[in-house]
Amino acid sequence: MPMKETARPVLTAVAWPYANGPRHIGHVAGFGVPSDVFSRYRRMRGDRVLMVSGTDEHGTPIQVQADREGVTARELADRYNRVIAEDLQGLGLSYDLFTRTTTRNHYAVVQELFTALFANGYVVERPQLSAVSPSTGRTLPDRYIEGTCPICGDDSARGDQCDNCGNQLDPQDLKDPRSRINGETPRFVESPQFFLELPAFAEALGSWMQSRVGWRQNVLSFSSNLIADLKPRAISRDLDWGVPIPLPDWRDRGDKRLYVWFDAVIGYLSASVEWARRTGDADAWRQFWQNPDATSYYFMGKDNVVFHSVIWPAILLGASGKPDGTPGELGPLALPSEVVSSEFLTMEGKKFSSSRSVVIYVRDVLERYGPDALRYYLAAAGPETSDTDFTWEQFVTRNNTELVAGWGNLVNRSLSLVHKNLGAIPAAGTFTEADQAALAGSRAGFDSVGDLLGRNQQKAALAEAMRVVGEANRYLSDQAPWKLKDDLPRRDTVLHVALQLIDDAKSLLTPFLPHSSEKVYAMLGGTGTWSGMPELREVEDLDGGPGYPVLMGDYATEAVWESRPIRPGVPIGPPVPLFTKLDPSIVEEELQRLAGEADPAADPVT
Secondary structure (H helix, E strand, O other), X not given: OOOHHHOOEEEEEEOOOEOOXXXXXXXXXXXXXHHHHHHHHHHHHOOEEEEEEEEEOOOHHHHHHHHHHXXXXXXXXXXXXXXXXXXXXXXXXXXXXXXXXXXXXXXXXXXXXXXXXXXXXXXXXXXXXXXXXXXXXXXXXXXXXEEEOOOOOOOOEEOOEOOOOOOEOOHHHOEEEEEOOOOOOOXXXXXXXXXXXXXXXXXXXXXXXXXXXXXXXXXXXXXXXXXXXXXXXXXXXXXXXXXXXXXXXXXXXXXXXXXXXXXXXXXXXXXHHHHHHHOOOOOOOHHHHOOOOOEEEEEEEHHHHHHHHHHHHXXXXXXXXXXXXXXXXXXXXXXXXEEEEEOOEEEOOEEOEOOOOEOXXXXXXXXXXXXXXXXXXXXXXXXXXXXXXXXXXXXXXXXXXXXXHHHHHHHHHHHHHHXXXXXXOOOOOOOOHHHHHHHXXXXXXXHHHHHHHHOOXXXXXXXXXXXXXXXXXXXXXXXXXXXXXXXXXXXXXXXXXXXXXXXXXXXXXXXXOHHHHHHHHHHOOOOOOOOOOOEEEEEXXXXXXXXXXXXXXXXXXXXXXXXXXXXXXXXXXXXXXXXOOOOOHHHHHHHHHHHHOOOOOOOOOO
Protein backbone atom coordinates (compact mmCIF):
# COMPACT_ATOMS: atom_id res chain seq x y z
CA MET A 1 0.00 0.00 0.00
CA PRO A 2 1.24 3.55 -0.70
CA MET A 3 1.92 6.24 1.91
CA LYS A 4 2.36 3.82 4.79
CA GLU A 5 4.42 6.45 6.60
CA THR A 6 1.34 8.68 6.91
CA ALA A 7 -1.21 5.93 7.48
CA ARG A 8 -3.48 6.59 10.44
CA PRO A 9 -6.52 5.01 12.05
CA VAL A 10 -9.70 6.34 10.47
CA LEU A 11 -13.13 5.63 11.93
CA THR A 12 -16.03 5.83 9.48
CA ALA A 13 -19.15 6.03 11.61
CA VAL A 14 -22.25 5.50 9.48
CA ALA A 15 -25.76 6.45 10.61
CA TRP A 16 -27.81 3.48 11.81
CA PRO A 17 -30.82 2.68 9.59
CA TYR A 18 -33.98 2.09 11.57
CA ALA A 19 -35.21 -1.50 11.35
CA ASN A 20 -38.94 -1.00 10.81
CA GLY A 21 -38.88 -1.37 7.04
CA PRO A 22 -36.67 -1.68 3.96
CA ARG A 23 -34.47 1.30 3.10
CA HIS A 24 -35.17 3.54 0.14
CA ILE A 25 -32.60 5.37 -1.98
CA GLY A 26 -33.13 8.58 -0.04
CA HIS A 27 -31.64 6.88 2.99
CA VAL A 28 -28.52 5.54 1.30
CA ALA A 29 -27.96 8.86 -0.46
CA GLY A 30 -27.26 10.36 2.95
CA PHE A 31 -25.45 7.69 4.96
CA GLY A 32 -24.60 4.84 2.58
CA VAL A 33 -22.83 5.81 -0.62
CA PRO A 34 -20.92 8.83 0.79
CA SER A 35 -19.48 6.81 3.68
CA ASP A 36 -18.38 3.99 1.37
CA VAL A 37 -16.77 6.33 -1.16
CA PHE A 38 -14.83 7.91 1.69
CA SER A 39 -13.79 4.58 3.24
CA ARG A 40 -12.67 3.00 -0.02
CA TYR A 41 -10.59 6.07 -0.85
CA ARG A 42 -8.91 6.11 2.55
CA ARG A 43 -8.14 2.40 2.33
CA MET A 44 -6.61 2.91 -1.12
CA ARG A 45 -4.36 5.56 0.43
CA GLY A 46 -3.15 3.00 2.94
CA ASP A 47 -5.02 4.20 6.03
CA ARG A 48 -6.40 1.76 8.61
CA VAL A 49 -10.13 2.22 8.22
CA LEU A 50 -12.84 0.95 10.53
CA MET A 51 -16.30 1.41 8.99
CA VAL A 52 -19.08 0.50 11.43
CA SER A 53 -22.83 0.72 11.78
CA GLY A 54 -25.86 -1.53 12.14
CA THR A 55 -29.61 -1.50 12.43
CA ASP A 56 -31.23 0.70 15.07
CA GLU A 57 -33.87 -1.55 16.65
CA HIS A 58 -35.34 -0.05 19.82
CA GLY A 59 -38.09 2.43 20.60
CA THR A 60 -41.80 2.84 20.08
CA PRO A 61 -41.71 3.01 16.26
CA ILE A 62 -40.58 -0.62 16.17
CA GLN A 63 -43.39 -1.57 18.55
CA VAL A 64 -45.96 0.32 16.51
CA GLN A 65 -44.91 -1.40 13.29
CA ALA A 66 -44.76 -4.79 15.01
CA ASP A 67 -48.32 -4.35 16.26
CA ARG A 68 -49.43 -3.43 12.76
CA GLU A 69 -47.87 -6.59 11.34
CA GLY A 70 -48.98 -8.86 14.18
CA VAL A 71 -45.47 -9.85 15.30
CA THR A 72 -43.24 -9.12 18.29
CA ALA A 73 -40.78 -6.23 18.24
CA ARG A 74 -37.88 -8.68 18.13
CA GLU A 75 -39.37 -10.59 15.21
CA LEU A 76 -39.83 -7.36 13.27
CA ALA A 77 -36.30 -6.24 14.03
CA ASP A 78 -34.92 -9.64 13.01
CA ARG A 79 -36.72 -9.47 9.67
CA TYR A 80 -35.69 -5.98 8.68
CA ASN A 81 -32.18 -6.30 10.06
CA ARG A 82 -31.61 -9.04 7.48
CA VAL A 83 -33.38 -7.18 4.66
CA ILE A 84 -31.35 -4.04 5.27
CA ALA A 85 -28.07 -5.93 5.61
CA GLU A 86 -28.71 -7.76 2.33
CA ASP A 87 -29.50 -4.50 0.53
CA LEU A 88 -26.39 -2.74 1.84
CA GLN A 89 -24.32 -5.75 0.83
CA GLY A 90 -25.81 -5.58 -2.67
CA LEU A 91 -24.90 -1.91 -2.88
CA GLY A 92 -21.31 -2.85 -2.03
CA LEU A 93 -20.97 -0.86 1.19
CA SER A 94 -17.67 -2.01 2.68
CA TYR A 95 -18.51 -2.30 6.36
CA ASP A 96 -15.89 -3.74 8.65
CA LEU A 97 -18.88 -4.51 10.85
CA PHE A 98 -22.57 -3.91 10.28
CA THR A 99 -24.32 -5.21 13.36
CA ARG A 100 -27.42 -4.29 15.40
CA THR A 101 -28.43 -2.61 18.66
CA THR A 102 -30.10 -5.69 20.18
CA THR A 103 -26.83 -7.50 20.95
CA ARG A 104 -25.72 -8.08 24.50
CA ASN A 105 -22.43 -6.42 23.66
CA HIS A 106 -24.30 -3.26 22.71
CA TYR A 107 -26.36 -3.35 25.90
CA ALA A 108 -23.18 -3.62 27.99
CA VAL A 109 -21.43 -0.70 26.29
CA VAL A 110 -24.53 1.51 26.50
CA GLN A 111 -24.93 0.73 30.19
CA GLU A 112 -21.24 1.44 30.81
CA LEU A 113 -21.51 4.93 29.29
CA PHE A 114 -24.71 5.60 31.21
CA THR A 115 -22.96 4.54 34.42
CA ALA A 116 -19.99 6.83 33.70
CA LEU A 117 -22.26 9.79 32.97
CA PHE A 118 -24.31 9.11 36.09
CA ALA A 119 -21.21 8.82 38.29
CA ASN A 120 -19.92 12.15 36.98
CA GLY A 121 -23.21 13.89 37.68
CA TYR A 122 -24.14 14.42 34.04
CA VAL A 123 -27.24 12.23 34.23
CA VAL A 124 -29.86 13.13 36.82
CA GLU A 125 -33.36 11.98 37.66
CA ARG A 126 -36.25 14.43 37.49
CA PRO A 127 -39.96 14.31 36.55
CA GLN A 128 -41.05 14.85 32.96
CA LEU A 129 -44.32 15.10 31.10
CA SER A 130 -44.48 12.15 28.73
CA ALA A 131 -46.82 12.02 25.75
CA VAL A 132 -49.11 9.00 25.93
CA SER A 133 -51.54 7.63 23.35
CA PRO A 134 -55.05 7.75 24.85
CA SER A 135 -56.13 4.73 22.80
CA THR A 136 -53.22 2.40 23.64
CA GLY A 137 -51.70 3.81 26.82
CA ARG A 138 -48.29 3.58 25.16
CA THR A 139 -45.70 6.34 25.37
CA LEU A 140 -45.27 8.18 22.07
CA PRO A 141 -41.73 9.00 20.94
CA ASP A 142 -41.01 12.68 20.42
CA ARG A 143 -40.71 12.30 16.66
CA TYR A 144 -44.13 10.71 16.47
CA ILE A 145 -45.75 13.92 17.64
CA GLU A 146 -46.33 16.84 15.30
CA GLY A 147 -47.76 20.28 15.85
CA THR A 148 -47.15 23.98 15.51
CA CYS A 149 -43.75 25.30 16.58
CA PRO A 150 -44.14 27.76 19.49
CA ILE A 151 -41.14 29.74 18.23
CA CYS A 152 -41.57 30.18 14.47
CA GLY A 153 -45.16 29.01 13.95
CA ASP A 154 -44.34 26.26 11.44
CA ASP A 155 -47.20 23.74 11.51
CA SER A 156 -45.06 20.64 10.82
CA ALA A 157 -42.71 20.78 13.80
CA ARG A 158 -41.85 17.51 15.57
CA GLY A 159 -41.81 16.85 19.28
CA ASP A 160 -38.02 16.94 19.42
CA GLN A 161 -37.14 19.62 16.89
CA CYS A 162 -38.49 22.13 14.43
CA ASP A 163 -36.75 21.66 11.08
CA ASN A 164 -37.93 25.08 9.94
CA CYS A 165 -36.17 27.13 12.64
CA GLY A 166 -33.78 24.46 13.98
CA ASN A 167 -34.77 24.77 17.64
CA GLN A 168 -34.93 21.81 20.01
CA LEU A 169 -38.39 21.21 21.41
CA ASP A 170 -40.26 19.01 23.84
CA PRO A 171 -43.61 17.50 22.80
CA GLN A 172 -45.54 19.54 25.36
CA ASP A 173 -44.13 22.73 23.81
CA LEU A 174 -46.05 22.17 20.57
CA LYS A 175 -49.30 23.94 19.88
CA ASP A 176 -52.10 21.62 18.77
CA PRO A 177 -49.99 18.43 19.18
CA ARG A 178 -51.14 15.32 17.32
CA SER A 179 -49.94 11.76 16.97
CA ARG A 180 -48.39 10.82 13.64
CA ILE A 181 -49.73 7.30 14.12
CA ASN A 182 -53.45 8.01 14.21
CA GLY A 183 -53.86 11.79 14.50
CA GLU A 184 -55.20 11.70 18.05
CA THR A 185 -54.26 14.35 20.61
CA PRO A 186 -51.81 12.87 23.12
CA ARG A 187 -52.25 13.26 26.84
CA PHE A 188 -49.28 14.23 28.97
CA VAL A 189 -48.47 12.28 32.12
CA GLU A 190 -45.74 13.14 34.63
CA SER A 191 -43.21 10.36 35.14
CA PRO A 192 -39.66 10.19 36.57
CA GLN A 193 -36.98 10.06 33.85
CA PHE A 194 -33.24 10.43 33.54
CA PHE A 195 -31.89 13.54 31.84
CA LEU A 196 -28.57 14.26 30.16
CA GLU A 197 -27.44 17.63 31.53
CA LEU A 198 -26.51 19.18 28.18
CA PRO A 199 -26.04 22.75 29.53
CA ALA A 200 -23.04 21.49 31.52
CA PHE A 201 -21.25 20.90 28.22
CA ALA A 202 -22.11 24.21 26.54
CA GLU A 203 -18.73 25.84 27.01
CA ALA A 204 -16.75 22.73 26.04
CA LEU A 205 -18.94 22.07 23.00
CA GLY A 206 -18.77 25.71 21.93
CA SER A 207 -14.96 25.73 22.06
CA TRP A 208 -14.79 22.44 20.22
CA MET A 209 -17.20 23.62 17.53
CA GLN A 210 -15.20 26.81 16.97
CA SER A 211 -12.09 24.71 16.38
CA ARG A 212 -13.67 22.73 13.54
CA VAL A 213 -12.05 23.38 10.18
CA GLY A 214 -13.38 22.24 6.80
CA TRP A 215 -16.85 21.23 7.99
CA ARG A 216 -19.82 21.79 5.74
CA GLN A 217 -21.35 25.15 6.54
CA ASN A 218 -24.82 23.73 7.04
CA VAL A 219 -23.55 21.54 9.87
CA LEU A 220 -21.53 24.31 11.53
CA SER A 221 -24.32 26.87 11.44
CA PHE A 222 -27.01 24.50 12.62
CA SER A 223 -24.90 23.03 15.41
CA SER A 224 -23.64 26.39 16.68
CA ASN A 225 -27.21 27.62 17.01
CA LEU A 226 -28.14 24.53 19.02
CA ILE A 227 -25.20 24.87 21.40
CA ALA A 228 -26.22 28.44 22.18
CA ASP A 229 -29.51 27.23 23.71
CA LEU A 230 -28.92 23.81 25.25
CA LYS A 231 -31.46 22.27 27.62
CA PRO A 232 -31.41 19.02 29.62
CA ARG A 233 -32.69 16.17 27.49
CA ALA A 234 -34.45 13.02 28.65
CA ILE A 235 -32.58 9.79 27.92
CA SER A 236 -35.17 7.36 29.32
CA ARG A 237 -38.80 6.63 28.52
CA ASP A 238 -41.75 4.60 29.76
CA LEU A 239 -41.10 1.64 27.45
CA ASP A 240 -40.60 -2.10 27.64
CA TRP A 241 -38.48 -2.41 24.47
CA GLY A 242 -34.95 -1.09 24.86
CA VAL A 243 -31.80 -1.15 26.97
CA PRO A 244 -32.50 -1.53 30.71
CA ILE A 245 -31.38 1.29 33.02
CA PRO A 246 -28.31 -0.02 34.92
CA LEU A 247 -29.17 1.19 38.42
CA PRO A 248 -30.26 -1.00 41.38
CA ASP A 249 -33.83 0.29 41.60
CA TRP A 250 -34.32 0.52 37.84
CA ARG A 251 -32.54 -2.42 36.23
CA ASP A 252 -35.41 -4.89 36.65
CA ARG A 253 -38.27 -2.51 35.96
CA GLY A 254 -40.28 -3.60 32.95
CA ASP A 255 -41.70 -0.14 32.27
CA LYS A 256 -38.52 1.94 31.96
CA ARG A 257 -35.85 1.80 29.28
CA LEU A 258 -33.13 4.03 27.93
CA TYR A 259 -34.47 6.07 25.05
CA VAL A 260 -33.63 4.87 21.56
CA TRP A 261 -31.67 7.93 20.46
CA PHE A 262 -29.34 7.58 23.44
CA ASP A 263 -28.49 3.95 22.82
CA ALA A 264 -28.32 4.33 19.03
CA VAL A 265 -25.49 6.90 18.97
CA ILE A 266 -23.49 4.74 21.36
CA GLY A 267 -23.69 2.06 18.68
CA TYR A 268 -20.62 3.51 16.98
CA LEU A 269 -18.58 2.61 20.02
CA SER A 270 -20.28 -0.71 20.74
CA ALA A 271 -19.87 -1.80 17.10
CA SER A 272 -16.17 -0.93 17.31
CA VAL A 273 -15.87 -3.03 20.46
CA GLU A 274 -17.74 -5.92 18.83
CA TRP A 275 -15.52 -5.70 15.73
CA ALA A 276 -12.42 -5.91 17.91
CA ARG A 277 -13.76 -8.91 19.79
CA ARG A 278 -14.72 -10.69 16.58
CA THR A 279 -11.32 -10.12 14.95
CA GLY A 280 -9.28 -11.55 17.81
CA ASP A 281 -7.94 -8.45 19.57
CA ALA A 282 -10.42 -7.19 22.13
CA ASP A 283 -8.58 -3.88 22.56
CA ALA A 284 -8.16 -3.11 18.84
CA TRP A 285 -11.05 -0.61 19.00
CA ARG A 286 -8.92 1.68 21.16
CA GLN A 287 -6.69 2.68 18.23
CA PHE A 288 -9.71 4.38 16.66
CA TRP A 289 -11.10 5.96 19.85
CA GLN A 290 -8.08 6.76 22.02
CA ASN A 291 -5.13 7.19 19.64
CA PRO A 292 -4.34 10.92 19.25
CA ASP A 293 -3.46 10.29 15.59
CA ALA A 294 -6.85 8.77 14.83
CA THR A 295 -9.60 10.65 13.01
CA SER A 296 -13.33 9.95 12.90
CA TYR A 297 -15.96 10.89 10.33
CA TYR A 298 -19.70 10.56 10.88
CA PHE A 299 -22.01 10.25 7.87
CA MET A 300 -25.75 10.93 7.99
CA GLY A 301 -28.69 12.92 6.66
CA LYS A 302 -29.32 16.42 7.95
CA ASP A 303 -32.18 15.33 10.21
CA ASN A 304 -29.64 13.55 12.42
CA VAL A 305 -27.10 16.35 12.78
CA VAL A 306 -28.13 17.34 16.31
CA PHE A 307 -27.47 13.84 17.62
CA HIS A 308 -23.97 13.70 16.14
CA SER A 309 -22.67 17.25 16.48
CA VAL A 310 -24.11 18.07 19.92
CA ILE A 311 -25.58 15.15 21.88
CA TRP A 312 -23.05 12.43 21.01
CA PRO A 313 -20.07 14.72 21.68
CA ALA A 314 -21.66 15.64 25.03
CA ILE A 315 -22.00 11.94 25.91
CA LEU A 316 -18.37 11.34 24.94
CA LEU A 317 -17.19 14.30 26.99
CA GLY A 318 -19.16 13.30 30.07
CA ALA A 319 -18.17 9.63 29.91
CA SER A 320 -14.54 10.74 29.53
CA GLY A 321 -14.78 12.81 32.71
CA LYS A 322 -14.93 16.23 31.05
CA PRO A 323 -15.34 19.04 31.91
CA ASP A 324 -15.33 17.62 35.50
CA GLY A 325 -15.18 14.02 36.66
CA THR A 326 -13.26 10.85 35.90
CA PRO A 327 -13.31 8.59 32.84
CA GLY A 328 -15.48 5.49 32.97
CA GLU A 329 -14.17 1.94 32.62
CA LEU A 330 -13.69 2.33 28.88
CA GLY A 331 -11.42 5.34 29.35
CA PRO A 332 -11.35 8.67 27.52
CA LEU A 333 -13.11 8.72 24.14
CA ALA A 334 -12.41 10.95 21.14
CA LEU A 335 -14.91 13.43 19.76
CA PRO A 336 -15.81 13.38 16.03
CA SER A 337 -13.23 14.85 13.69
CA GLU A 338 -15.99 15.76 11.25
CA VAL A 339 -19.75 15.38 10.96
CA VAL A 340 -20.49 14.88 7.27
CA SER A 341 -24.16 15.60 6.76
CA SER A 342 -26.06 15.37 3.49
CA GLU A 343 -29.30 17.18 2.72
CA PHE A 344 -32.52 15.49 1.60
CA LEU A 345 -33.13 13.60 -1.63
CA THR A 346 -36.64 14.05 -2.98
CA MET A 347 -38.40 11.85 -5.52
CA GLU A 348 -39.85 13.49 -8.63
CA GLY A 349 -40.45 16.65 -6.61
CA LYS A 350 -41.87 14.89 -3.53
CA LYS A 351 -40.32 13.94 -0.21
CA PHE A 352 -39.56 10.23 0.07
CA SER A 353 -42.16 8.50 2.21
CA SER A 354 -42.80 4.77 2.42
CA SER A 355 -46.23 5.26 3.96
CA ARG A 356 -47.27 7.57 1.13
CA SER A 357 -45.78 5.32 -1.57
CA VAL A 358 -43.36 8.05 -2.63
CA VAL A 359 -40.49 5.63 -2.51
CA ILE A 360 -37.88 3.75 -4.50
CA TYR A 361 -36.49 0.88 -2.49
CA VAL A 362 -32.79 0.07 -2.74
CA ARG A 363 -33.51 -3.59 -3.44
CA ASP A 364 -35.69 -2.80 -6.45
CA VAL A 365 -33.05 -0.58 -8.07
CA LEU A 366 -30.33 -3.16 -7.47
CA GLU A 367 -32.40 -5.92 -9.03
CA ARG A 368 -33.29 -3.91 -12.12
CA TYR A 369 -30.24 -1.73 -12.77
CA GLY A 370 -27.32 -2.94 -10.66
CA PRO A 371 -25.33 -1.28 -7.89
CA ASP A 372 -22.90 0.94 -9.78
CA ALA A 373 -25.58 2.74 -11.78
CA LEU A 374 -27.27 3.73 -8.52
CA ARG A 375 -24.00 4.56 -6.76
CA TYR A 376 -22.97 6.75 -9.68
CA TYR A 377 -26.21 8.71 -9.75
CA LEU A 378 -26.22 9.29 -5.99
CA ALA A 379 -22.59 10.40 -6.02
CA ALA A 380 -22.97 12.63 -9.07
CA ALA A 381 -26.37 14.15 -8.36
CA GLY A 382 -26.99 13.41 -4.69
CA PRO A 383 -27.88 15.87 -1.91
CA GLU A 384 -24.35 16.65 -0.75
CA THR A 385 -24.89 20.28 0.32
CA SER A 386 -28.45 21.04 -0.82
CA ASP A 387 -31.71 19.18 -1.31
CA THR A 388 -31.79 17.53 -4.72
CA ASP A 389 -34.46 15.73 -6.69
CA PHE A 390 -34.17 12.20 -8.03
CA THR A 391 -35.90 11.73 -11.37
CA TRP A 392 -35.95 8.62 -13.49
CA GLU A 393 -35.26 10.71 -16.57
CA GLN A 394 -32.00 11.99 -15.07
CA PHE A 395 -31.09 8.50 -13.92
CA VAL A 396 -31.47 7.10 -17.44
CA THR A 397 -29.67 10.05 -19.03
CA ARG A 398 -26.67 9.87 -16.73
CA ASN A 399 -26.44 6.11 -17.10
CA ASN A 400 -26.55 6.21 -20.89
CA THR A 401 -24.42 9.30 -21.58
CA GLU A 402 -21.86 9.23 -18.79
CA LEU A 403 -21.45 5.58 -17.84
CA VAL A 404 -22.27 3.77 -21.09
CA ALA A 405 -21.22 6.26 -23.78
CA GLY A 406 -18.41 7.81 -21.73
CA TRP A 407 -16.52 5.46 -19.45
CA GLY A 408 -17.89 2.16 -20.78
CA ASN A 409 -17.25 3.12 -24.39
CA LEU A 410 -13.64 4.09 -23.66
CA VAL A 411 -12.97 0.72 -22.09
CA ASN A 412 -14.81 -1.26 -24.77
CA ARG A 413 -13.30 0.29 -27.87
CA SER A 414 -9.75 0.36 -26.47
CA LEU A 415 -9.73 -3.23 -25.27
CA SER A 416 -11.50 -4.42 -28.41
CA LEU A 417 -8.75 -2.93 -30.56
CA VAL A 418 -6.04 -4.53 -28.44
CA HIS A 419 -7.74 -7.91 -28.30
CA LYS A 420 -8.46 -7.95 -32.03
CA ASN A 421 -5.07 -6.74 -33.23
CA LEU A 422 -2.59 -7.86 -30.56
CA GLY A 423 -4.15 -10.08 -27.93
CA ALA A 424 -1.94 -8.58 -25.21
CA ILE A 425 -0.87 -5.22 -23.78
CA PRO A 426 1.57 -3.76 -26.32
CA ALA A 427 4.90 -2.23 -25.42
CA ALA A 428 5.23 1.49 -25.95
CA GLY A 429 7.57 3.09 -28.43
CA THR A 430 8.67 6.72 -28.30
CA PHE A 431 6.12 8.97 -26.63
CA THR A 432 5.00 12.09 -28.46
CA GLU A 433 4.09 15.33 -26.70
CA ALA A 434 0.44 14.31 -26.95
CA ASP A 435 1.19 10.98 -25.29
CA GLN A 436 3.15 12.60 -22.50
CA ALA A 437 0.48 15.23 -21.91
CA ALA A 438 -2.24 12.59 -21.71
CA LEU A 439 -0.26 10.46 -19.26
CA ALA A 440 0.70 13.44 -17.11
CA GLY A 441 -2.90 14.64 -16.95
CA SER A 442 -4.05 11.19 -15.94
CA ARG A 443 -1.46 10.93 -13.16
CA ALA A 444 -2.40 14.39 -11.92
CA GLY A 445 -5.93 13.14 -11.38
CA PHE A 446 -4.80 11.26 -8.28
CA ASP A 447 -3.90 14.58 -6.66
CA SER A 448 -6.92 16.56 -7.85
CA VAL A 449 -9.53 13.85 -7.21
CA GLY A 450 -7.84 12.79 -3.98
CA ASP A 451 -7.76 16.36 -2.67
CA LEU A 452 -11.51 16.68 -3.21
CA LEU A 453 -12.25 13.29 -1.66
CA GLY A 454 -10.10 14.18 1.34
CA ARG A 455 -12.36 17.19 1.91
CA ASN A 456 -15.53 15.14 1.35
CA GLN A 457 -16.41 17.07 -1.78
CA GLN A 458 -17.47 13.89 -3.49
CA LYS A 459 -19.63 15.35 -6.25
CA ALA A 460 -16.73 17.52 -7.39
CA ALA A 461 -14.35 14.57 -7.05
CA LEU A 462 -16.49 12.38 -9.28
CA ALA A 463 -16.84 15.19 -11.81
CA GLU A 464 -13.05 15.53 -11.86
CA ALA A 465 -12.59 11.79 -12.32
CA MET A 466 -15.04 11.82 -15.21
CA ARG A 467 -13.18 14.80 -16.70
CA VAL A 468 -10.08 12.58 -16.73
CA VAL A 469 -12.14 9.92 -18.51
CA GLY A 470 -13.27 12.54 -21.02
CA GLU A 471 -9.66 13.53 -21.71
CA ALA A 472 -8.77 9.88 -22.29
CA ASN A 473 -11.64 9.55 -24.75
CA ARG A 474 -10.45 12.69 -26.52
CA TYR A 475 -6.90 11.33 -26.72
CA LEU A 476 -8.08 8.08 -28.27
CA SER A 477 -10.26 9.88 -30.82
CA ASP A 478 -7.50 12.34 -31.74
CA GLN A 479 -4.85 9.64 -32.15
CA ALA A 480 -7.24 7.27 -33.97
CA PRO A 481 -5.16 4.05 -33.68
CA TRP A 482 -7.61 2.27 -36.00
CA LYS A 483 -6.20 4.44 -38.82
CA LEU A 484 -2.57 3.51 -38.14
CA LYS A 485 -2.43 0.22 -40.02
CA ASP A 486 0.62 1.43 -41.89
CA ASP A 487 2.45 2.54 -38.74
CA LEU A 488 2.16 -0.35 -36.32
CA PRO A 489 4.77 0.91 -33.80
CA ARG A 490 2.80 4.15 -33.46
CA ARG A 491 -0.49 2.27 -33.24
CA ASP A 492 0.87 0.09 -30.46
CA THR A 493 2.17 3.11 -28.55
CA VAL A 494 -1.23 4.80 -28.74
CA LEU A 495 -2.96 1.66 -27.54
CA HIS A 496 -0.45 1.29 -24.71
CA VAL A 497 -1.16 4.85 -23.60
CA ALA A 498 -4.91 4.29 -23.90
CA LEU A 499 -4.73 1.22 -21.67
CA GLN A 500 -2.64 3.13 -19.13
CA LEU A 501 -5.24 5.89 -19.08
CA ILE A 502 -7.97 3.30 -18.55
CA ASP A 503 -6.04 1.66 -15.73
CA ASP A 504 -5.62 5.04 -14.03
CA ALA A 505 -9.27 5.93 -14.51
CA LYS A 506 -10.30 2.59 -13.07
CA SER A 507 -8.42 3.48 -9.89
CA LEU A 508 -9.85 7.00 -9.73
CA LEU A 509 -13.38 5.62 -10.07
CA THR A 510 -12.97 2.70 -7.66
CA PRO A 511 -14.39 4.50 -4.59
CA PHE A 512 -17.50 5.36 -6.60
CA LEU A 513 -17.82 2.31 -8.86
CA PRO A 514 -16.16 -0.65 -7.14
CA HIS A 515 -18.03 -3.37 -9.03
CA SER A 516 -17.23 -2.15 -12.54
CA SER A 517 -13.68 -1.21 -11.50
CA GLU A 518 -13.17 -4.83 -10.47
CA LYS A 519 -14.22 -5.86 -14.00
CA VAL A 520 -11.77 -3.44 -15.59
CA TYR A 521 -8.99 -4.69 -13.34
CA ALA A 522 -9.66 -8.26 -14.46
CA MET A 523 -9.91 -7.30 -18.15
CA LEU A 524 -6.48 -5.65 -17.91
CA GLY A 525 -5.01 -8.88 -16.59
CA GLY A 526 -5.13 -8.13 -12.88
CA THR A 527 -4.99 -11.05 -10.47
CA GLY A 528 -6.50 -11.34 -7.03
CA THR A 529 -9.20 -8.97 -5.78
CA TRP A 530 -9.02 -5.29 -6.66
CA SER A 531 -11.91 -3.84 -4.63
CA GLY A 532 -13.15 -5.96 -1.75
CA MET A 533 -16.86 -6.51 -1.22
CA PRO A 534 -18.81 -7.03 2.03
CA GLU A 535 -19.86 -10.52 3.05
CA LEU A 536 -23.06 -11.45 4.88
CA ARG A 537 -21.97 -13.73 7.71
CA GLU A 538 -24.14 -15.60 10.19
CA VAL A 539 -22.69 -15.20 13.67
CA GLU A 540 -23.50 -16.07 17.27
CA ASP A 541 -23.99 -13.34 19.85
CA LEU A 542 -20.67 -12.97 21.65
CA ASP A 543 -22.37 -13.00 25.04
CA GLY A 544 -24.95 -15.72 24.61
CA GLY A 545 -27.87 -13.97 22.93
CA PRO A 546 -29.58 -15.03 19.69
CA GLY A 547 -27.48 -15.27 16.54
CA TYR A 548 -27.80 -12.74 13.71
CA PRO A 549 -26.30 -11.75 10.34
CA VAL A 550 -23.49 -9.21 10.10
CA LEU A 551 -21.65 -7.55 7.24
CA MET A 552 -17.88 -7.85 7.34
CA GLY A 553 -15.21 -8.13 4.67
CA ASP A 554 -11.57 -8.40 3.74
CA TYR A 555 -10.67 -5.04 2.25
CA ALA A 556 -6.89 -5.46 2.27
CA THR A 557 -6.98 -5.86 -1.52
CA GLU A 558 -4.90 -4.75 -4.50
CA ALA A 559 -6.54 -1.33 -4.80
CA VAL A 560 -4.13 1.59 -4.39
CA TRP A 561 -4.45 5.33 -4.92
CA GLU A 562 -1.67 5.83 -7.45
CA SER A 563 -0.86 5.31 -11.09
CA ARG A 564 0.90 2.00 -11.63
CA PRO A 565 2.55 1.14 -14.96
CA ILE A 566 0.73 -1.48 -16.98
CA ARG A 567 2.77 -4.53 -18.01
CA PRO A 568 3.36 -5.25 -21.70
CA GLY A 569 2.62 -8.81 -22.70
CA VAL A 570 -0.31 -9.37 -20.35
CA PRO A 571 -3.03 -11.15 -22.36
CA ILE A 572 -6.14 -9.13 -23.16
CA GLY A 573 -9.33 -11.01 -23.91
CA PRO A 574 -12.57 -9.67 -25.37
CA PRO A 575 -14.04 -6.91 -23.19
CA VAL A 576 -17.21 -7.49 -21.21
CA PRO A 577 -19.87 -4.78 -20.95
CA LEU A 578 -19.48 -2.58 -17.88
CA PHE A 579 -22.94 -1.04 -17.96
CA THR A 580 -26.29 -1.61 -19.62
CA LYS A 581 -27.83 1.05 -21.83
CA LEU A 582 -31.34 1.79 -20.59
CA ASP A 583 -34.29 2.29 -22.88
CA PRO A 584 -35.97 5.68 -22.31
CA SER A 585 -39.27 3.84 -21.94
CA ILE A 586 -38.29 2.74 -18.43
CA VAL A 587 -38.96 6.30 -17.23
CA GLU A 588 -42.67 5.91 -17.81
CA GLU A 589 -42.59 2.31 -16.57
CA GLU A 590 -41.02 3.35 -13.28
CA LEU A 591 -43.41 6.24 -12.80
CA GLN A 592 -46.34 3.91 -13.38
CA ARG A 593 -44.87 1.38 -10.99
CA LEU A 594 -44.46 4.09 -8.39
CA ALA A 595 -48.05 5.23 -8.80
CA GLY A 596 -49.35 1.70 -8.32
CA GLU A 597 -47.26 0.64 -5.33
CA ALA A 598 -48.92 -0.42 -2.10
CA ASP A 599 -47.75 0.60 1.36
CA PRO A 600 -45.34 -2.18 2.47
CA ALA A 601 -44.19 -0.51 5.67
CA ALA A 602 -44.80 2.47 7.86
CA ASP A 603 -42.81 5.58 7.16
CA PRO A 604 -39.57 5.07 9.12
CA VAL A 605 -38.99 7.75 11.71
CA THR A 606 -35.69 7.67 13.58
